[in-house]
Amino acid sequence: MSPEFWLNRWRRSELGWHEDEINRHLAEHWPSLQLPRDARVLVPLCGKSLDMLWLASLGHAVLGVEISPLAAEQFFAENQLQPRVDLLGPFQRYQVDEITLLVGDFFDLGPQQLADISAVYDRASLIALPPETRPRYARALAALLPGGVSSLLITLEYDQSRMKGPPFSVAETEVRALFEPEFEIETLSVFDALAESPRFRARGLDALAERIYRLRRCASMP
Numbered sequence: 001m002s003p004e005f006w007l008n009r010w011r012r013s014e015l016g017w018h019e020d021e022i023n024r025h026l027a028e029h030w031p032s033l034q035l036p037r038d039a040r041v042l043v044p045l046c047g048k049s050l051d052m053l054w055l056a057s058l059g060h061a062v063l064g065v066e067i068s069p070l071a072a073e074q075f076f077a078e079n080q081l082q083p084r085v086d087l088l089g090p091f092q093r094y095q096v097d098e099i100t101l102l103v104g105d106f107f108d109l110g111p112q113q114l115a116d117i118s119a120v121y122d123r124a125s126l127i128a129l130p131p132e133t134r135p136r137y138a139r140a141l142a143a144l145l146p147g148g149v150s151s152l153l154i155t156l157e158y159d160q161s162r163m164k165g166p167p168f169s170v171a172e173t174e175v176r177a178l179f180e181p182e183f184e185i186e187t188l189s190v191f192d193a194l195a196e197s198p199r200f201r202a203r204g205l206d207a208l209a210e211r212i213y214r215l216r217r218c219a220s221m222p
Contacts (some may be wrong), residue, residue, distance in 0.1 A: 003067050003105060011070065022054045025154050025212045029188050030114035030121075033150040035060070041146075044106055044137075045125040050208035056098040063117065064101040065091075065109065072101045075178055077141060083117065088113075106139060114144045120151035122217075126175075127156050127167040138178040147219035151183070156193075156210070157209040163200065172211060182217040 033037070035041075037059035043052055046064030048071050055062050066072055072094050076083045083094040083101075091104040102113070104127075129137055141151075155170045176185055194201065194208040 020049065021050065023051050023154070025123065025189070025191070025210065026054065026123065026152065029152055029212055029214070030058075032188065033119055033152060035119055039101045040116050042114060042117045042120045042124060042143060044120070045128055046101065047071050047079055048122065049122050049123070050077065051100070051121065051123065052099055053079060060098065062150050063113070064099070066101060066103055066104050067105060067112045067221055069103050075101065079152075091155070107136065109140070109144060111144055115146065115180050117145060117149055119149060120145070120153075122155045123153060124167070126153065126178075127165075127170055130165070130168065134174070134178055138143075142179070142182040142217070145217045147217055149217040151213075151217075153213040153214040154215070155216055156203050158200070158207060162204045175213060177209075179215060188212045188214050 011199070015114040016054075038061070040063060041055050043049065043055070043062060043064040045064050046052060047068075049064075052062045052064055069092065071090075072083075075081075076094060076096065081096045081099075083096040086156050088102065091102040094101040094103065094113070102109075124138065126134060151174070155175060156167055157171055158169045160169045172187065179185060189212045191210040191212070192208070193210045194205065197205075197208055198203045200208050
């Protein structure tokens with residue numbers, strides 16, 4: 001999908017991916033990353049996710065990246081926060097306390113923005129990207145993240161012929177093809193999500209699984 005696709009979704013308030021509560025898998029599996037309290041966490045394609053508030057409540061510094069200025073403005077307004085706004089390279093930067101949002105194209109990120117990142121939380125990034133863009137996304141993370149960075153990745157698996165994405169189905173075989181060998185990959189859990197997903201049933205699905213992974217960026221070879 002082009003940036004304009006997502007900008008139009010925000011303009012029309014077509015936000016079916018947004019959750020009004022903290023993601024259950026984040027709360028359950030984040031402790032398995034064993035991060036220090038002051039770890040800095042990257043949340044790509046973050047939208048206005050409340051998960052960023054939860055991460056900040058643990059003491060983490062949160063760096064969200066989002067294409068839509070409306071998403072950033074709504075995030076801070078809906079949570080009664082008053083950010084400082086300035087420019088950082090190609091990004092508009094919103095900052096308040098432990099939370100920083102960079103508004104712009106994820107693929108414009110450089111190593112200087114991610115040099116001190118300790119972890120990544122991806123609930124809605126990989127599954128938002130069409131198949132032809134996912135390899136570029138994985139290559140960008142491999143190129144930008146320091147060795148040792150841990151990630152919590154949540155994907156969806158369903159019969160793609162029954163529903164047009166986004167969100168897209170991304171099977172485990174594809175996850176491994178995208179991220180190995182630069183990342184070590186471990187499946188933490190598989191959750192049957194269909195019963196709690198009426199909007200997906202309405203779109204024709206008869207099976208829907210959420211798969212939760214822990215990834216670790218391997219150290220670069222000297």
